[in-house]
Amino acid sequence: MRRVILQAIIITLASMAVGAVVNAIRSDVDAKGNPRRLSWVTPPPPELGPADLVGLEEAQQLWAESRAVFLDARQPEDFAAGHIANAHNLPVDRFAEFYPEVAAWLTPDGHIIVYCDGEQCELSHRLMTQLRELGYRHVRVLHNGWTVWRRAGLPTATGAGR
């Protein structure tokens, strides 16, 4: 058995060495034209500036005056279990599938507020990035949106997306 363990260690290290060499010399690109070679350093999380965030108070006001479209970046199951009233579901992981229907509610210059749930949730940040790339200028994140909205006792709804 000792010999087997030694061989297993050799297999692991040798494979890693091959991987490191291939990563260093590969120059192929993916469908989007990004190089497939990865940096050894994991990039830091996207920093959100003040212009990327909307406070609960302002969000609530925009909501009350129907001046913003609220988008829930979570999965349909989570959305159905509870969401901000009048919000639309646009799961960032299934963007292409849900976007065409949601797009009818969006205008390039209108306020769009995206949210997910949890301090660590990056879904809304990713959704914001994707929408901005499509030309929507006023997209902002309501940080930890579902939790802060619910805790404030503001209107919520359940059921699948509309």
Add this chain to the structure above:
Amino acid sequence: MIRLVNFVLRLVLGGLFVLAAVIKIMDPAAFAVDIQNYRFLPRAMVHPVAILLPWVELGAGVLLVLGVWRRAAALVIAVLCVAFLVAISQALARGLDVHCGCFGTLAAGRIGWRNLALDLVLLGMAVWLTRWQRE
């Protein structure tokens, strides 16, 4: 009889790992995102793991299919399966909404008990091949 069983197990298990590895090697950036979504590893380790792990899967998978150092190759796969087991379990326990990342986009959708079950089956096969296989 047992030789035939071992032969089939080797091809299936090794083949699956080669397939999973090739998909990840073709798109390391997507694999890095999947790893990150598990929120399991420290951020600094995400890219190194995305670069190296698929090659360990590939190396062990190829050797298992070829029957070279077959017990050792099965052992490597068993260890990988245990690591995946821990990662998947903690994601399920925390209710994380993540893709498995196991077979890239071939197995889309949210992670669930099926992934855990499949991993357990693969672990069983790998342990069997480590223990009950002749060189």
